[in-house]
Amino acid sequence: MxxxxxxxxxxxxxxxxxxxxxxxxxxxxxxxxxxxxxxxxxxxxxxxxxxxxxxxxxxxxxxxxxxxxxxxxxxxxxxxxxxxxIKGIDYPAAIMRLVASYFIVMAYFVFKMKEKINPIDMWQEFIEKMPLGSFIGLIFILFILITNLHDRFKEKTNISAISLFVGAISLSFIFLWKSENYYYCIGFIFLSAIATWFCYNYNGFKFVEYLPKKAVYAIIIVFTICMAAFIAVYTIFKHLIYWTATYDFGIFLQMYHYMAETFEPVTTCERNKVLSHFAVHFSPIYYLLLPFYYIFPSANTLLISQAVLAALGAIPLMLICKNRNFTNLETISFSVIYLFCCSIVGPCFYDFHENAFLPALLMWFFYAIEKKKTVLMYIFMVLLLFVKEDAALYVALIGLYCLFNMEKKYHGLLIFSISSIYFVVVTSLMSAYGEGVMTSRTYGNLMTDYEAGLPEVVKTVVLNPVYFLTQCINEESFRFFLLMLVPLGFMPLLSKKFSRFFLVAPFLLMNLASGYPYAKNTDFQYVFGTSTCLIFCALVNYDDIKSKKKQFVPLFMSVATLCTFATMIGGKTDSYDVYKNGKKEFQRRDALLSAIPEDASVAVFDSFLLCHIAQREEVYLLSEEYLTRPIDTDFVVIKTGYSDQWIADEINIIESNGYKPYGAKNSIMSVYVSPDYKGGK
CATH class of the missing domain: 1.20.5 (Single alpha-helices involved in coiled-coils or other helix-helix interfaces)
Structure with missing residues (x-):
């Protein structure tokens, strides 16, 4: 659809x-x-x-x-x-550097402040005056400096250890200088010994062994010359400020004057009569210095000669070390021990004595024995016997030491026999023709019969050894005992060989056992020979030690010797300051005394003035004990300011006898001339 x-x-x-x-x-x-x-x-x-x-x-x-x-x-x-x-820091070395810096800076401030603020007597003020900021700052700077040196030379030696040693010795030496307190000295010896141990243990002295032997010997010779110069300079200043006395400088000054004129050791001021000094002490050794005095007939000649004799013993000691193959460190250490020994240096400041021949002759004698040089040994034996009649005791005891230590024992027996016979003959002649041996003065504390001589001393020792020991060690002699043996680390006593104690025997017999107070004093001549024997004994005993660390022993001994030297010898340098401050006054005294004719006889009423007119044929020291002697000299010198009545009486006598003031007026002395004096040259 x-x-x-x-x-x-x-x-x-x-x-x-x-x-x-x-x-x-x-x-x-x-x-x-x-x-x-x-x-x-x-x-x-x-x-x-x-x-x-x-x-x-x-x-x-x-x-x-x-x-x-x-x-x-x-x-x-x-x-x-x-x-x-931090891990790489050598803490022992760092600590040593820090302590060394502290010691060195402290030594600087002690040196700077000591004259005005003594750190012991004025310790609170010393602390208050210490600039803390500078003190800490200097320590820091020095620490950095030593650290740099340590890093630079660490392959060759340990600068940190050396700086610790130098710091400890510097602080000890500066503080102890002129302190004359041996108990302080012992404390600083321990401090220095600790520092020395660390230095030795950490190879601080290693560089010494790298030195050639000739350099070591040259150093020792320089030390010897410097010590001789030190002694000579300050003993001369001591004479210039009239601090030398008739006993024992005036008598020797006059004796050398006679020897230069007549070759006879005659004095008139020793016993206030014409007397051969050999009647008091038989010391043919004096003739060795006669050529020097003949050329330079001055008091300074004797003082310089004594200084040289005392220091010269370091040379044979050095040769003994060489013969025993000692290391450089050992040789230098023993040379320091000898040259700075207060019992070698100290007696030189007590004027002049034949005993000053002993150190050098004894050391050469020991050297000849060590080297088995027979002819040299007997030459020095004879020279030692010529020093003084009692020097035969040293030789006899050394002969006994040789008897037990020499291969040919008969040398020891011969030395002992010759010295013993010599002693008997000389002392017998002195008793018969001289003033006799002063046995009662030396050992009167051990004799019940002062006329009996040495046999009386032997009798006391044998029959009462307890008493004998109490005479050797007591409160009075303990300080002397320490002074002699602490610097040697007591080494002379540390031997298993009894023959070594024949070297210690002179110290016991001639010092400790003596009742003569000066025999127990390091400032007098009676320690010249004994200290030399002790040093040699310490050396041979040390050589027997087998320890690998044995070199610390002579290091300790040398450090102890330096501390003792600073303590006991430092004060003897005051003579320079005294002379500098009073130079014009001393020159006025010299001018007044030098105005006295050289041919004039002089009687002096002050022991310290006589030394400055002693170089003449007749000068007598008159004191209260010699008032029986009539004053018949051409001039009389009297120190003014005496308060003794006998001096006032003598002044009245000489004025009543016609003595008149002579020369310019002086506030220190008065000089009178006899009305009978007609000479003048």
Whole structure:
């Protein structure tokens, strides 16, 4: 059935509408798709931005983390370096440097302040005046300096150990100088010994062994010359300030004047009469110095000669060390022990004595024995016997030592016999024709009969040995015992060989057993010989030690000797300051005394003035015990300021006898001339 136009038209309209609807739906879908696409793009962009932000943040964090890591690594490296540095520190060496710096700086301040503020007597003020900031600062600077030196020379030696040794010795020496307190000295000896042990144990002295032998010997010779010069200079100043006395300088000065004129050892001031000195002490050895005095007739000649004699013993000692194959360190140490020994140097400051020949002659005698040089040995034996009558005791005891130690025993027996016979003959002649042997003065504490002589002493020793021992060691002699043996580390007593004690015997018999107080004093001549024997005995006993660390022994001994030297000898250098401060006054005294004619006889009322006018034929020392002798000399010298009545009486006597004042006025002395004196030259 056919459709109508309206239906067809309607269908076409519906179809068109449907197509439009479909197209509209497609457009909507496309729009929606575009919107969705745009949204997706926006979201994607947003996500991309977010990712970028996250990535940027992550990059920033990574950068920061990298920097932190680098910083941490640097810190770790620094810490590791510090740890490694701390681990690499040689703590003993560092501690030694620190202590050394402290010692050296303290020594500087003690030296700087000691004259005005004594660190012992004024210890509180010393602490208050100590500049703490400077003190700490100097220690720090010195520590850095020593550290640099240590690092630079560590392959050759241990600077830290050496600086500790130098610091301890410097502090000890500076503080002890002129202190004269030996108990303080013992404390500083221990301090120095500890420092010396560390220095030795850590190879601080290693460099000494690298020195050529010739250099070591040259050093010792220089030390010897310097010590001789030191003694000579200060003993001369002692004489210039009128500190030398008639006993024992004036008598020897006059004796040499006579020897130069007549070749006879005559004096007038020793016993206030014309007398040969050999009547008092038989000492032909004096003639060895006569050529020097003849050329240079001065008091200084005798003082210089004595200084040289005392120091000269270091040369044979050095040769003994060489003969025993001692190391450089051992040789130098024993030379220091001898040259700075207070019982070798100290007696030189008590004017002048024949005993000063003993150290050098004994050392040469020991050297000849060691080297088995027979002719040289007997030459020095004779020279020793010529020193003094009691020097035969040293020779006899050394002869007994040789008897048990030499291969040819008869030499020891011969030396003992000759010296014993010599002693008996000389003392007998002195008793018969001279003033006799002063046994009662020396050993009066061991004699019940003062006229019996040495047999009486032997009797006391044999029958009462307990009393004898109490005379050797008591409160008075203990300090002297320490002074002699502490610097030697008591080595003379440390031996299993009884023959070695023959070398110690002079110390026992001539010093400790004596009742004469000056025999137990290192400032007097009675220790010249005994100390030399003790030093040699210490050397031979040391050589017997087998320990690998044995070299510390002479090091300790040398350190102890230096401390003792500073304590006991330092004060003797005051003579220079006294002379410098009073030079004009001393020159006025010299001028007044030198105005007395050389041919005039002089009586002097002061022991210290006589030495400056002793070089003449007649000079007498007047004292209260010699008032029985009439004053008939051409001149009389009196030191003013005396309060003794007997001097006032004597002045009245000489004035009543017509003596008149002579020369310029002086506040120290008065000089009178006899009305009968007509000479003058």
């Amino acid at each position: 056919s459709k109508s136009k309206k239906q067809v038209k309607k269908e076409m309209s519906e179809n068109k509408q449907n197509e439009n609807n479909k197209l509209s739906e497609k457009n909507e879908a496309a729009v929606e798709s575009n919107v969705n696409a745009a949204t997706d793009i926006a979201v994607a962009e947003s996500n991309a931005n977010a990712v970028a932000d996250v990535s940027a943040a992550e990059n920033t964090d990574a950068s920061e983390n990298s920097e932190d890591a680098e910083n941490n690594e640097e810190k770790i490296n620094i810490i590791e370096k510090v740890k490694n540095y």
